[in-house]
Amino acid sequence: MHLKRLLVPRFWKIPKKLRKWAVAPRPGPHPKEMSIPLLVVVRDLLKLAETGKEAKKIIKAGEVLVDGRKRKDHKFPVGFMDVVSIPKIKKHYRVGIDQHGLKLVEIKDDEANKKLCRIEDKTIVKGGKTQLNLHDGRNVLVEEDVYKTGDSILIELPTQKILKHIKLEKDSLAVIIGGQNMGSLVKVKEVIVTRSREPNKVTCVKGKEEITAIKDYVFVVGKDKPLVTVVPG
16 A cells, blocks of 8 residues: 555655655556656656645646556556656656666657567467567557567557567667666677576677676667667766
């Protein structure tokens, strides 16, 4: 129901000693440790309200869109790559990431209807079609199965039409979303399949340095440049 303020992630940017409790994100498309309740987004990150009561009023009035849909639950978990829009003030933000964790990045109107999603796994459904299960809880049906786990797709919001397919392969651009290199924009060098209990890994180039990251921490974002804004800067 609620979360002690001392335990909330630093990237929420809420005063930890002002009160004992903070609103906890509701179980949803993103893990609790990598999501922000919509109330915190409105009040503490965007500064659209001074109190929780004011933030709830804005949210319940349907003035905040997440990925093109009105979200009236103040506990709705907002996570990586989600697009938060405030039509009344004509502002759009993407949930990006830096070395400290999730961070809102203001984006232009023409980018607000696009979202990158990573393919977590695939399922064959009735009729022989393939269902892509994405990192934000979405499911997308495709006729032709040319997609692999770890690849990313650029989709149109809110229709979920696939605009582009980005493979997790050599020379692809990726952002690291976990571990000590979190928030780094890297170039993929090699995908290492361990064939053991250890997780698969990806060797990447970060500037002039070569690093190795767990495959689950590597989120492909483009080839020559990111297809959408993902890293503040």
